[in-house]
Amino acid sequence: MSEALKRGEEAIAVQSEASLNLIDVSLARIETLFADPKSDPEEMYRCATDIVSLCAVLPDPALSEVARSLCELLDHSIETGRLKPQAVQVHIASMKLLHRTGLDAQASQEILESLTRMVAKLDR
Numbered sequence: 400m401s402e403a404l405k406r407g408e409e410a411i412a413v414q415s416e417a418s419l420n421l422i423d424v425s426l427a428r429i430e431t432l433f434a435d436p437k438s439d440p441e442e443m444y445r446c447a448t449d450i451v452s453l454c455a456v457l458p459d460p461a462l463s464e465v466a467r468s469l470c471e472l473l474d475h476s477i478e479t480g481r482l483k484p485q486a487v488q489v490h491i492a493s494m495k496l497l498h499r500t501g502l503d504a505q506a507s508q509e510i511l512e513s514l515t516r517m518v519a520k521l522d523r
Contacts, residue, residue, distance in 0.1 A: 418453040418455075418457065419498075421449070422454070422462070423499075425449045425450050426491075426494055429443050429447065429491060433484075433491060440473050440477050440482055443487070444474065447466045447469040459497075459504065461510065464511060465490055465493045469490040472518070483521060486517075489521070493510055493513075
């Protein structure tokens with residue numbers, strides 16, 4: 400392995416860890432905001448978009464997909480003025496399952512499919 404390739408992999412590892420740490424902060428902030436009924440959904444939205452951006456350096460896109468789905472849910476809630484707490488809660492739980500757990504691609508896909516089914520049920 401060339402020296403340049405090693406340095407590149409080391410830089411990616413450092414950036415990945417930094418991103419994971421910032422995702423920890425954003426996810427904790429989303430949980431704190433969700434726990435406060437008076438919180439602004441736009442702040443949750445901003446935290447979720449931060450997670451989407453931070454996931455760019457991660458190999459598994461599942462966490463980014465859930466955060467993007469949460470953004471869509473919150474965007475709709477902001478437009479309608481009606482937050483769907485159960486749907487937000489399912490998204491938070493899904494992100495926690497996907498973040499730093501080392502799940503394989505199949506397990507991540509199962510979580511995404513479960514989230515899709517749950518959100519569909521809550522939309523009825």
